[in-house]
Structure formats: C-alpha cells, structure tokens
Amino acid sequence: MHDDKTTRGAGRPRSAEKNDAILRAALDLLARQGYVRMTLDQVAAAAGVSKSTIHLRWKTKADLLTAALAAVRTADAPPPSGDVRTDLVDILRDFAATIAQVNGMALIGTCLAEEDHTPELLALLRARSVLPRRALLREVLERAREEGSIRPDTDLEAAVSALIGPFYADYLAGRGDRPEWAEQAVDLILTALRPEGTGK
Amino acid sequence: MHDDKTTRGAGRPRSAEKNDAILRAALDLLARQGYVRMTLDQVAAAAGVSKSTIHLRWKTKADLLTAALAAVRTADAPPPSGDVRTDLVDILRDFAATIAQVNGMALIGTCLAEEDHTPELLALLRARSVLPRRALLREVLERAREEGSIRPDTDLEAAVSALIGPFYADYLAGRGDRPEWAEQAVDLILTALRPEGTGK
Amino acid sequence: MHDDKTTRGAGRPRSAEKNDAILRAALDLLARQGYVRMTLDQVAAAAGVSKSTIHLRWKTKADLLTAALAAVRTADAPPPSGDVRTDLVDILRDFAATIAQVNGMALIGTCLAEEDHTPELLALLRARSVLPRRALLREVLERAREEGSIRPDTDLEAAVSALIGPFYADYLAGRGDRPEWAEQAVDLILTALRPEGTGK
Amino acid sequence: MHDDKTTRGAGRPRSAEKNDAILRAALDLLARQGYVRMTLDQVAAAAGVSKSTIHLRWKTKADLLTAALAAVRTADAPPPSGDVRTDLVDILRDFAATIAQVNGMALIGTCLAEEDHTPELLALLRARSVLPRRALLREVLERAREEGSIRPDTDLEAAVSALIGPFYADYLAGRGDRPEWAEQAVDLILTALRPEGTGK
DNA sequence: CATGAATGAGTCTTCATTCAT
DNA sequence: AATGAATGAAGACTCATTCAT
Numbered sequence: 001m002h003d004d005k006t007t008r009g010a011g012r013p014r015s016a017e018k019n020d021a022i023l024r025a026a027l028d029l030l031a032r033q034g035y036v037r038m039t040l041d042q043v044a045a046a047a048g049v050s051k052s053t054i055h056l057r058w059k060t061k062a063d064l065l066t067a068a069l070a071a072v073r074t075a076d077a078p079p080p081s082g083d084v085r086t087d088l089v090d091i092l093r094d095f096a097a098t099i100a101q102v103n104g105m106a107l108i109g110t111c112l113a114e115e116d117h118t119p120e121l122l123a124l125l126r127a128r129s130v131l132p133r134r135a136l137l138r139e140v141l142e143r144a145r146e147e148g149s150i151r152p153d154t155d156l157e158a159a160v161s162a163l164i165g166p167f168y169a170d171y172l173a174g175r176g177d178r179p180e181w182a183e184q185a186v187d188l189i190l191t192a193l194r195p196e197g198t199g200k
Numbered sequence: 201m202h203d204d205k206t207t208r209g210a211g212r213p214r215s216a217e218k219n220d221a222i223l224r225a226a227l228d229l230l231a232r233q234g235y236v237r238m239t240l241d242q243v244a245a246a247a248g249v250s251k252s253t254i255h256l257r258w259k260t261k262a263d264l265l266t267a268a269l270a271a272v273r274t275a276d277a278p279p280p281s282g283d284v285r286t287d288l289v290d291i292l293r294d295f296a297a298t299i300a301q302v303n304g305m306a307l308i309g310t311c312l313a314e315e316d317h318t319p320e321l322l323a324l325l326r327a328r329s330v331l332p333r334r335a336l337l338r339e340v341l342e343r344a345r346e347e348g349s350i351r352p353d354t355d356l357e358a359a360v361s362a363l364i365g366p367f368y369a370d371y372l373a374g375r376g377d378r379p380e381w382a383e384q385a386v387d388l389i390l391t392a393l394r395p396e397g398t399g400k
Numbered sequence: 401m402h403d404d405k406t407t408r409g410a411g412r413p414r415s416a417e418k419n420d421a422i423l424r425a426a427l428d429l430l431a432r433q434g435y436v437r438m439t440l441d442q443v444a445a446a447a448g449v450s451k452s453t454i455h456l457r458w459k460t461k462a463d464l465l466t467a468a469l470a471a472v473r474t475a476d477a478p479p480p481s482g483d484v485r486t487d488l489v490d491i492l493r494d495f496a497a498t499i500a501q502v503n504g505m506a507l508i509g510t511c512l513a514e515e516d517h518t519p520e521l522l523a524l525l526r527a528r529s530v531l532p533r534r535a536l537l538r539e540v541l542e543r544a545r546e547e548g549s550i551r552p553d554t555d556l557e558a559a560v561s562a563l564i565g566p567f568y569a570d571y572l573a574g575r576g577d578r579p580e581w582a583e584q585a586v587d588l589i590l591t592a593l594r595p596e597g598t599g600k
Numbered sequence: 601m602h603d604d605k606t607t608r609g610a611g612r613p614r615s616a617e618k619n620d621a622i623l624r625a626a627l628d629l630l631a632r633q634g635y636v637r638m639t640l641d642q643v644a645a646a647a648g649v650s651k652s653t654i655h656l657r658w659k660t661k662a663d664l665l666t667a668a669l670a671a672v673r674t675a676d677a678p679p680p681s682g683d684v685r686t687d688l689v690d691i692l693r694d695f696a697a698t699i700a701q702v703n704g705m706a707l708i709g710t711c712l713a714e715e716d717h718t719p720e721l722l723a724l725l726r727a728r729s730v731l732p733r734r735a736l737l738r739e740v741l742e743r744a745r746e747e748g749s750i751r752p753d754t755d756l757e758a759a760v761s762a763l764i765g766p767f768y769a770d771y772l773a774g775r776g777d778r779p780e781w782a783e784q785a786v787d788l789i790l791t792a793l794r795p796e797g798t799g800k
Numbered sequence: 801c802a803t804g805a806a807t808g809a810g811t812c813t814t815c816a817t818t819c820a821t
Numbered sequence: 822a823a824t825g826a827a828t829g830a831a832g833a834c835t836c837a838t839t840c841a842t
Contacts, residue, residue, distance in 0.1 A: 011825030109312025165365020411804030509712025565765020592792035
C-alpha cells in the first residue's frame with residue numbers, strides 16, 4: 001500500500017535530528033522542572049527549534065511529554081557474570097547510576113505528582129523503566145531458583161520489590177548516595193531466601 | 201505572633217480556625233494537584249477565606265506550603281502489642297493506610313519533583329513524616345535486638361529501609377493495594393535477621 | 401436577604417468608571433474591527449485598564465462582547481411631532497444618524513458574520529437595537545391606522561420592513577449617504593397604504 | 601505531477617481544477633466562518649491541496665478571498681414571463697433562495713464587517729452580486745415604465761431598493777423565512793407606483 | 801484584620817507565510 | 822509545479838502578588 005522507498009512523501013522531509021533534540025530536551029526539562037513548570041519555550045530553546053515546530057509534531061504539551069517518556073530507551077542489562085549475587089548487585093548499581101544521571105527521582109516524582117492529572121506519564125514510566133528493570137532482576141532470581149540457591153517457593157515479585165525498595169526508602173530518608181546499599185539489600189534478601197537447612 | 205488558643209483578655213481575637221482551615225486546604229490541594237497546579241484561589245475557596253488573608257499570614261505560595269507541611273501532625277504509633285512481628289506489621293499497615301488516606305504518593309511525588317526548586321518541601325516531608333515513621337520502626341527493632349530475636353550486629357537503618365522500601369517499589373510497579381505486603385516484608389526481613397543457629 | 405445598604409460588600413469596590421470604559425471600548429472596537437480581529441489587548445489599552453481587569457469581570461471574550469452589546473442604550477424616540485409623515489421620517493433619519501455615528505453597518509456585519517459561531521451577538525443586536533427601533537415605527541403606524549390615514553388592514557410589520565429596508569439595500573448598493581432616502585421611503589409606503597378612494 | 605485530464609502534448613498542464621476547487625472552498629468557508637476565522641489550512645484541506653499551492657497562486661489570504669469573490673458567477677435571470685409582477689416576484693424569490701443556499705447573509709456580514717479593513721471584499725460583492733441583481737429588477741421596472749404600468753417619473757433605483765430592502769430588514773428583525781415577503785413587497789411597491797387615476 | 805479589585809508576567813496554542821526537497 | 826516543514830508574531834487566558842477600602 002505504501003511505497004516506502006519511491007514515494008518517500010512529497011515536500012521537505014521531517015528532520016530526525018530535531019525530533020531527537022526536542023524529545024531529549026523535553027525529558028531533561030521534565031526531570032528538572034516537573035510537568036507544569038516546564039514550558040514549551042524552554043524546550044524549544046534547549047532543542048534549538050521554534051515552538052511551532054514542536055506543535056507541528058505533537059499537538060499538545062501532554063502529547064510531547066508522553067512521547068518523550070515513551071522514547072526512553074529501556075534499560076540495557078549490565079553484562080551477566082553468571083554469579084547471582086554479583087548480577088543482582090550490578091543491576092541495582094546500574095539502576096542507581098541511571099537514576100542519578102537523569103535526575104530520575106525528580107522524574108519519578110513528577111509522574112507520581114501528575115498521576116491524577118496525566119496518568120499516562122506514570123503508566124509510561126512504569127512500562128519503559130520500572131517494569132523492564134524489574135524483569136532483569138526477576139530473570140536472575142529465576143536462575144537462582146533453578147540453581148537451588150534460593151527457596152523454590154519464593155514469591156519472585158515480592159523479592160524484586162524487596163531488592164529495589166530500599167533505594168527509594170533511603171532516598172526519601174535522606175540517606176541516598178550510600179554506595180553500599182546495593183550489596184546490603186542483596187545480601188539481606190539472599191539470606192532471607194536461603195533454602196532451609198543451608199548453613200552459612 | 202500567633203495566639204493559637206484562646207481569645208485572651210482585651211486583645212482582639214486572632215482567628216486560629218482560619219489558620220488551620222487554610223493549612224488543611226493547602227495540604228489537601230498540594231496532594232491532589234501538585235505544587236504548581238494548585239492555586240491560591242483554590243486554597244482560599246476551600247478554606248472559605250479570601251486570597252489576601254492567606255497572603256497576610258504567609259508571604260508567598262512557597263511559604264504557605266512549607267507551613268502546611270510543617271503542620272502535619274507527626275504519626276502516632278499504633279498501640280504496641282509487645283510482639284515484634286505484630287508491631288512491625290501494624291506500623292507498616294498504618295503507614296500504608298495513611299498514605300492512601302491523604303493521597304500520600306502524590307504528595308511525596310510533588311516533594312520529589314520540587315526538590316530542585318523548593319527543597320524545603322522534601323526536607324519537611326522527611327522531618328515530619330518519613331523520619332518519625334522510621335523511628336517507630338527502629339524502636340521496635342531495637343527492642344528486638346535487646347530481646348535477642350534479631351542479630352546484635354544488625355544495621356538498623358538498613359533494616360528499616362528494607363521494611364518500608366517494598367511499599368514504594370510495589371506502588372511504582374503498579375502493584376500497590378496488596379494488603380499482604382506488610383506481612384511479607386516483615387517476615388522476609390525477620391528471617392534474614394534471625395540470629396545464627398536459630399532453627400525455624 | 402441582601403443588606404444592600406449596610407453590608408456594601410467588604411473590600412475595594414469595583415470601579416464603575418472602568419466598567420463603562422471597557423464596555424465602550426469593546427463596542428467601539430467590535431464595530432471597527434469585528435469580533436475576531438478585535439483583541440483584548442486593544443480593549444484594555446483603549447479603556448486604560450489591564451487585561452486582567454477585563455477577565456476579572458467577564459470570563460471570556462464572548463462574554464465581554466455580549467455584555468457590551470447588551471449595554472447598548474436602546475434608542476430614544478425623536479420627539480413626536482404628531483404628524484405621521486414627519487414622525488416616520490424623523491425616526492428613520494435618527495436611525496441612519498446613529499448607524500453612521502457608531503459604525504453601525506460594520507457592527508451589524510459582525511453580528512451577521514458571527515451568527516453561526518456566536519449567535520448571542522445577533523440576538524442581542526436584535527433585542528437592543530433592531531426591535532426597539534421597529535417598535536417606534538410601528539407605534540406611529542398604529543396611530544396612523546387609528547387616524548385613518550393608512551388602510552385598516554395594513555400588515556404593520558411588513559410596512560415597518562418596507563420603511564427601513566431601503567436603507568440596507570442602499571448601503572449594500574453603495575448608495576448610502578443619500579439624505580433624501582428617508583423621505584422617499586416614507587412617501588412611497590404612505591402612498592401604497594393610502595386608504596382606497598383617497599385622491600391625491 | 602498529476603495529469604488531471606489529458607496529458608496534453610509536451611507542455612505541462614496547468615491544473616485549472618485545483619484553481620476552481622480552491623476558490624470554491626474559500627468562498628464556502630468565507631461564508632461559514634468569516635474572514636478572520638477561516639484559515640488557509642481549512643481551505644487547503646477542503647480543496648484537497650496543500651497550503652503552499654494556494655500561496656503559489658495567490659500571494660496573501662486577502663488576495664485569495666478577493667479572487668474567490670471575484671469568481672462568483674453573476675446571477676442568471678430567472679426566465680422572464682412577460683408579466684411585470686410575476687417577473688419581479690421571481691427575481692426576488694431567486695435572490696432569497698440564493699442567499700439561503702450559500703449562507704449569503706453571513707457572507708454579506710463578513711464583507712460589511714471587513715469594510716474598514718479589506719474594502720475590496722464589499723466592492724466585489726457589490727459588483728458581482730448586488731448590482732447585477734439590482735440590474736435585473738431595474739430592467740423589469742423599465743419595461744413596466746414603458747408599458748405605462750408604473751408612473752413615468754419613478755425613481756427606479758429607489759424602487760429597486762424598496763423591493764429588496766424588506767428582505768434585509770426582515771432578516772435582521774428575525775423574521776426571515778417568510779415566503780410571502782416577495783409578493784408583499786412587490787405588491788406594495790407596485791401599488792405605490794401605480795400611475796395616477798388608475799383605479800384598482 | 802479582612803476583603804475584593806487590580807495587575808504584570810507568563811503559558812499554551814494558532815496561523816499566515818517562507819523554505820527546502 | 823507541488824508538497825510538507827519550519828517559523829515569528831500574535832492572542833486568550835491564568836495566577837501570584839500588591840492595592841485600596
């Protein structure tokens with residue numbers, strides 16, 4: 001139906017660089033300012049585009065930010081070492097590093113704060129960031145279960161929450177920036193899940 | 201500056217009710233709309249006061265919200281039963297209930313989102329809500345340590361984070377509203393912290 | 401229910417001068433620019449008020465213009481002379497003069513042009529200007545009928561349209577500004593309505 | 601790019617259909633939206649062309665609309681019956697029908713409203729629609745004068761205005777849609793213009 | 801003290817017009 | 822010739838804050 005090669009559409013093609021620049025700027029500003037405080041003027045300026053160009057591609061501010069969140073590259077897994085403990089720690093550290101890099105807590109805060117008003121934001125954050133990261137952890141735990149290094153009846157989702165949860169709790173308590181949290185969390189959970197009759 | 205209680209003597213009464221109404225309305229709207237979206241008009245309307253009355257008492261919007269968060273009554277402990285596990289579960293449940301009641305996740309989200317812009321909000325949330333709740337948990341854990349039901353070398357703060365953390369992780373993953381989370385979390389942590397050589 | 405005198409509302413009273421200035425400016429600009437081209441900035445500037453003051457009193461542009469049209473003082477009758485022909489001519493001349501004074505044809509044009517979009521405008525123009533003027537003519541014609549100077553079975557509304565109509569037709573044909581139109585129209589209609597058997 | 605009819609020889613065909621489609625769409629939208637509210641995007645969409653194609657042919661929005669009005673086909677006369685009264689009524693009825701068909705009152709309103717800003721619109725409306733229609737009426741009246749069925753000293757232009765005028769007056773008074781208006785108007789004027797000494 | 805009026809700065813969005821393909 | 826992208830210049834409306842009563 002569409003001649004994707006030949007009839008490459010008439011007229012000037014839409015600049016892909018601009019698209020990227022806009023989305024990047026939008027996401028960055030979303031994290032730094034929050035939904036409402038961030039303005040399209042700022043996005044336009046940061047992306048080096050006119051405001052109208054933004055509106056040409058996304059009808060509304062909400063559309064833009066939705067697209068920006070949707071464009072977040074889902075997390076790459078850190079290279080697996082094969083060792084359960086090491087892999088879990090690596091994933092958690094990578095998580096914390098990403099959060100720090102992109103001002104992630106503020107972004108999460110924005111999505112939470114906007115939940116009533118623009119629920120798509122939290123939904124997208126979940127789909128693009130939260131759940132993929134959880135899936136990585138879950139895979140490792142599944143492997144561990146198969147190996148027999150954790151109990152066979154372990155509730156994996158609960159275990160995942162127990163692994164990541166302390167990060168949020170620490171952040172809220174003002175004790176973020178503790179590099180050792182990841183190891184502590186992993187050790188605690190692995191200890192709890194150690195199959196019965198396993199001595200130290 | 202503020203005569204908070206009675207209509208004392210010849211002086212003109214200072215409407216303490218209005219103060220309260222304003223702060224209550226502000227906090228409620230802060231949770232439901234977020235910092236920027238919430239307007240002083242809304243607060244004024246909800247509190248049954250004029251906008252100027254608000255400005256008469258708090259110079260700026262940030263001041264008002266700061267005061268509103270500062271006025272949050274710090275959590276009452278649920279009545280202690282004496283049993284460690286029961287007490288921990290009760291505290292966590294009470295925590296979740298409070299969060300649900302006051303749209304707490306959105307409020308937390310707002311404070312996180314505004315951290316760059318109005319750091320006082322997160323600081324106050326911490327001081328008034330997060331840390332007191334953590335202190336409750338910590339007290340119980342200290343008691344447990346004295347009783348010998350958890351290891352003597354336990355890092356209590358880390359344990360506290362491990363207890364509350366799953367709540368946040370669950371919420372973000374879209375698996376809030378699971379009443380059993382509290383028990384799961386407590387059991388997991390108590391298992392992990394069980395003194396060596398203690399069989400089931 | 402309302403203490404109209406004593407509790408004259410707290411706070412600063414709303415300036416009546418500003419109200420008038422705004423409505424006057426709005427009506428004038430509406431006639432000179434049309435609905436869409438007229439901007440609130442222009443109104444604010446012309447009235448010597450801030451734009452927000454306008455919005456404080458009328459929620460939207462449509463509301464403002466509706467109010468402006470509603471505030472149009474309904475036509476005063478020119479003093480009746482008692483003579484039917486003279487009175488009709490006077491009314492028509494007064495009508496033409498008013499139209500010229502307030503750029504009335506453009507205003508009428510705007511209301512017609514906006515009929516699909518903002519039907520209130522035409523409705524108000526009708527109620528405030530068109531119909532009252534017609535009523536004046538009709539009264540004179542009724543008197544004429546009673547006197548026997550026009551046929552008893554005259555359709556008065558049709559006669560009124562026949563009296564004013566030529567004004568519009570002339571304007572559209574580019575032959576406005578003909579002072580004698582009023583007399584011509586009156587004479588034509590009175591001739592047509594002359595009771596049978598009445599010689600010249 | 602598109603060979604709309606025949607691929608005529610070596611020359612490049614010049615899409616006359618597009619021209620027509622654009623002008624038709626423009627005129628239609630002008631009547632339905634008014635000058636300012638109508639957008640070139642709407643015209644382009646309705647005509648199935650790109651906005652640039654419009655600008656390629658008419659430099660500005662005003663140019664386009666001017667051209668659209670200039671392209672209005674001037675009224676065909678309804679077939680003359682030979683009878684003065686019948687012919688007049690037919691012309692007036694045809695007039696009213698045309699107005700209804702093309703949303704003519706809104707179009708007239710737009711031209712009036714824009715008179716200060718874009719006087720060409722009213723001028724073209726006059727030249728293309730108003731005056732030709734008046735000419736038709738005038739011809740019939742001239743015939744009537746020659747026949748002796750109206751006074752020889754009749755001011756024909758005034759009579760024409762008296763014939764059409766009631767239509768506008770009725771419309772503004774909210775009494776449009778009265779099919780009998782044409783006959784009433786004609787009868788009234790013919791009565792008024794009846795040569796002296798002519799009994800009924 | 802309390803109120804409502806008044807305002808200036810700012811935000812999203814629209815649109816005629818100009819460019820690049 | 823024709824298209825779609827890009828843009829600058831508005832415009833209606835909002836809101837924290839300051840004034841006048």
